[in-house]
Amino acid sequence: MMTKLLAACEETVIHEDEVLAASRTLIDGRTAGRLAQIFSALSDPTRLRIISALSDHELCVCDLSVVLGMSQSAVSHQLRLLRNLNLVKYRKEGRIVYYALDDEHIRELYERGLEHTAHQERMEA
Amino acid sequence: MMTKLLAACEETVIHEDEVLAASRTLIDGRTAGRLAQIFSALSDPTRLRIISALSDHELCVCDLSVVLGMSQSAVSHQLRLLRNLNLVKYRKEGRIVYYALDDEHIRELYERGLEHTAHQERMEA
DNA sequence: TGAATATATGAGCAAGTGTTCATATATTAT
DNA sequence: ATAATATATGAACACTTGCTCATATATTCA
Numbered sequence: 001m002m003t004k005l006l007a008a009c010e011e012t013v014i015h016e017d018e019v020l021a022a023s024r025t026l027i028d029g030r031t032a033g034r035l036a037q038i039f040s041a042l043s044d045p046t047r048l049r050i051i052s053a054l055s056d057h058e059l060c061v062c063d064l065s066v067v068l069g070m071s072q073s074a075v076s077h078q079l080r081l082l083r084n085l086n087l088v089k090y091r092k093e094g095r096i097v098y099y100a101l102d103d104e105h106i107r108e109l110y111e112r113g114l115e116h117t118a119h120q121e122r123m124e125a
Numbered sequence: 126m127m128t129k130l131l132a133a134c135e136e137t138v139i140h141e142d143e144v145l146a147a148s149r150t151l152i153d154g155r156t157a158g159r160l161a162q163i164f165s166a167l168s169d170p171t172r173l174r175i176i177s178a179l180s181d182h183e184l185c186v187c188d189l190s191v192v193l194g195m196s197q198s199a200v201s202h203q204l205r206l207l208r209n210l211n212l213v214k215y216r217k218e219g220r221i222v223y224y225a226l227d228d229e230h231i232r233e234l235y236e237r238g239l240e241h242t243a244h245q246e247r248m249e250a
Numbered sequence: 251t252g253a254a255t256a257t258a259t260g261a262g263c264a265a266g267t268g269t270t271c272a273t274a275t276a277t278t279a280t
Numbered sequence: 281a282t283a284a285t286a287t288a289t290g291a292a293c294a295c296t297t298g299c300t301c302a303t304a305t306a307t308t309c310a
Contacts, residue, residue: 032170039167045157105241116230220277
């Protein structure tokens, strides 16, 4: 199942074998989209702060909004997003809803990311 | 150096100790911003495909645009973004510019992300 | 029952993003 | 020199995002 990627750069590919090799490691659009979706969830400061706040234990929406210093509405909107991606789970207790992280992969990515910023920090100093 | 986060949810915080505990794992705005920046780089399908194409070896811009099936301009714009974040490095050889990954942390994050999508895939099946 | 509280959500808006198109720059070839 | 080629980049535009504000829903309390 070969894909044709002949024409380009001056009618013929500059480095044909390199291109073929790269095509092998290239991820398809569907995978790229899924990956992008995951990383998008982590690409916003507010959501990252939510994740960091929940990293130890669950919190109700109200407490979460206090911790973040943000409106309940803003927090709820972001929680919905994380919920839709199955990154957080929740349990209801009366009118109070407790949220907690629900994905070890995300926690892993989050922590790797933190390492990276620490690394960056050192580079700058 | 305690921050006051008294008032809220019905004048007083619902679960005061939980809130204090969460505040300890909460990352500050600056860190959240940096982290968001890193993950933002990985939050677009095109950039992820660029990273996947470069994951084995360097490629020139032209070959890269062939591999991706995208315009040279679009690819250049995205490369600039990755360059500004020091995620890719480049070397010039005449008028040809070769790009390669320049950050093991990003490669690490990318691969963890891939694992996650694989995990997701299995869940769905 | 009615009032108060915790959360969810739709609409709207300002800011950000990713592409295209046109064009600039730099290098090579004639 | 001039033409051709590889890359970079600014402007414009459609689309997305993250917030606020208003309001809906659900639960508890009096």
